[in-house]
Amino acid sequence: MALSDFDFLRSVNQVPALEDYNSFTTHAVLQQLMHTYGAGWMQEQATAFGHIMGSHSMQEAGNLANKYLPVLKTHDRYGNRLDVVEFHPAYHEMMTTAIQHQVHTIAWTTPSEGGYLAHSILSFLKQQIDEGTSCPLTMTFAAVPSLKLEPHIAQEWLPLVLSNEYDARHIPYYEKKGVTIGMAMTEPQGGSDVRANLTIAKPVGNGIYHITGRKWFCSAPMSDAFLVLAQTDKGLSCLLVPRFTPDGEKNKLFFQRLKDKLGNKSNASGEVEFHGAWAQLIGEEGRGVASIMEMVRHTRLDCAVGSAATLQRALVEVIHHCQHRSTFGKKLIDQPLMKNVLADLCLESEAATTLAMRLAKGFDDALTDEGALYFTRITTAVAKFWNTKRAVLVLGEAMESMGGNGYVEESILPRLYRDVPVNAIWEGSGNIQALDVLRAMQKEPQSIEVLMHYFQQSRGLDKELDQQLLTLQQLITDPAGYEYKARIIVEKMALAIQAIELIQVAPPAVAELFCQSRLSAKRGLTWGTMETPTAPETIIHRIYREV
Structure with missing residues (x-):
């Protein structure tokens, strides 16, 4: 038989792997927001980091870290307590790269304005290769901010927290080149209701406490220290x-x-x-929630950013797939109904990324503007709420x-699908x-x-927006x-902010389509139900375009 008779054994009309691309320079929206919102000075840094994050080696590290999961080793061979978590080398590779490139420090260490925005852009790029390692970085x-509540603690710990060296060794913190921080708030009986916590902390003098109790979720148990909520005589x-x-002994935790989680497996x-x-007290005794809330507020920023990033990563894969896959005589990207679906999803991605980066800009503005702090x-x-x-x-x-x-x-989509609910x-x-x-509306009326x-200030920009407001x-x-x-109130707030920002920073066609498709009562209940085919290619290319 001729060789051509065996052609059916070859895979045809399949899509090449998306790898060795730059996840920053292929994303027009992120580039535009970086300049518009005030971090244009990091163009070179973001470009370099986007190149690393889109590389085959870094994507493979994300795959391996989620395939070979962390293992808890409670004891050594002689029965002594260890309480260490062992990871695949790929996990440490991602942590090393992210920490070297200042993902967790740039907001605090840059002399330039726009530090929070720079952090959020780097986090956005990092999140796309792996959700799990983003958790300890966040x-x-x-x-x-919580560590700074106690100057003597900050003086000891911040140089290590703000180090750009990753040190995974299980040794006392003061012998390390850099540290990571975790947290433990929730307990079996309370969940989000932390005031129901039963863990207790007894003072033993000189600002030192001994903690006894149990935490149902401890985030990043391999960390060098944890912020923990516990009941004292004066309250949580x-x-x-x-x-x-401090004397080098293993602490009694x-x-x-x-946890065997749905996603976020590498973490x-x-x-x-x-x-x-x-333990050492952080902030005022009895005001633990207030002391830890600044940490929580900052982690929530990263939740909004991370969800937008995962959304972006999924759509890059989909666009790449549609550009290379043919069906019914055309590339998928050229099929009218697929264009509608893709444009709809890409519009959602642009709005989510814009909302996240506008929030980061607000954090930057709040450093000098009290109004921005309330915002x-x-x-x-x-x-x-909305992005997640x-x-x-x-x-x-x-x-x-x-x-x-x-x-x-083998596709990254199932992993992203499992990962994304964690931010919610x-x-x-x-x-x-x-x-x-x-x-916030009731206790801090300045915020509303x-x-x-x-x-x-935005009234008159768009009739659909005016009705929303x-x-x-x-x-x-x-x-x-x-x-x-x-939820109705928050949803309408989110959509209004997205519309306002898109009107101000996005091309008019994008902003107009967002207002028509998201604020109008005629909006369909599924994706790909936009009635106005306004430049779908333009919207899609703003999310991913090969360069």
Whole structure:
């Protein structure tokens, strides 16, 4: 038989792997936001980091770290407690690269304006290769404001926290070149209701406490220290618990098991018991929630950024697939209905990325503007609520857009699909975010005043936006219905912010289509139901375009 008779054995019309591309320079939206929102000085750094994050080697590291999962080793061969987590070398490779490139430090160490935005851009690029290693990076970044509440603790720990050297050794913190920080707040009986915590901390003098109790979720148990909530005589307090005491002894925190999670697999999450563990008080005794909330606010920023990043990574895969896959005589990218679906998903991605980066800009502005501080206090919960929920919905459609090839484990889509819900759950689920918005409105009225002023300034930009703002105003003037309608209020806030920012920073066609498709009552209930075919190629190319 002729060789051509065996052609059916070859795979044809299959898509080449998306690798060795630059995840920054192929993303027009992120580049534009970097310049528009005030971090244009990091162009070279972002380009270099995007090249690394899109490389075959770094993508393979993400795959390996999620295939060969962390293992808890509680004892050594002689029965002595170890309580260490062992990782595949790929995990350490990603941590080393991210820390060297200042993902967790640039917001605190750059002399330039726009440090939070720079952090968020680097985090956005890093998140696309692996969700799990982003968790300890986020907490280490976010711990800085809480550590600063105690100057003597900050003096000892911040040089190590802000180091750009990754040191995975299981040794006392003061012998290391750099450290990472985790957290342990929730307990079996309370979940988000941390005031129900039963873990106790007893003072033993000189600002030292001994903690006894149990935590149901300890994020990143391989960290060098943890911020922990525990009850003292004056109420719930925040304490720093290192893995080793200052005299070099292993601290009395014992990990019982690692959680078997839906996603976020490369990252360890554990259950821990404290048996009189050595700890130092952070902030005022009895005000533990207030002390740890700055850390939480910063981690919520990264949740909004991370969800937008995962959404982006999925769509890059889908666009690449559609550019190379043919069906019914055309490339998928040229099929009208697929164009509608892709443009719809890409519009969602641009709006999510814009919301996340606008929030980061708000953090930067808040360093010198009290109004911006109030703006971020309410919009952090809004952005965390909205981006994390929308990303979950997009991932389902993205997987479907790639058909069976997107559903198999060799594709990154199943991993992204499992990973993305963690940002909606961690640091407070949707209800918690919505209630936090209400709490800010009621306890810090300046925050809603600043936000409403921001909305009022935008009246007249678009008729659909004007109607959205009118409806939101009516909801806000009805306090009796606040709690029942909290999600409605937050949803309308999120959409209004996205619309306003897109009108200001995106091409007019993009902003107009967003307002028509997201603010109009005629919006379909599934993706790909946009009635106005306004330059779909332009919208798609803003999310990913080969260069």
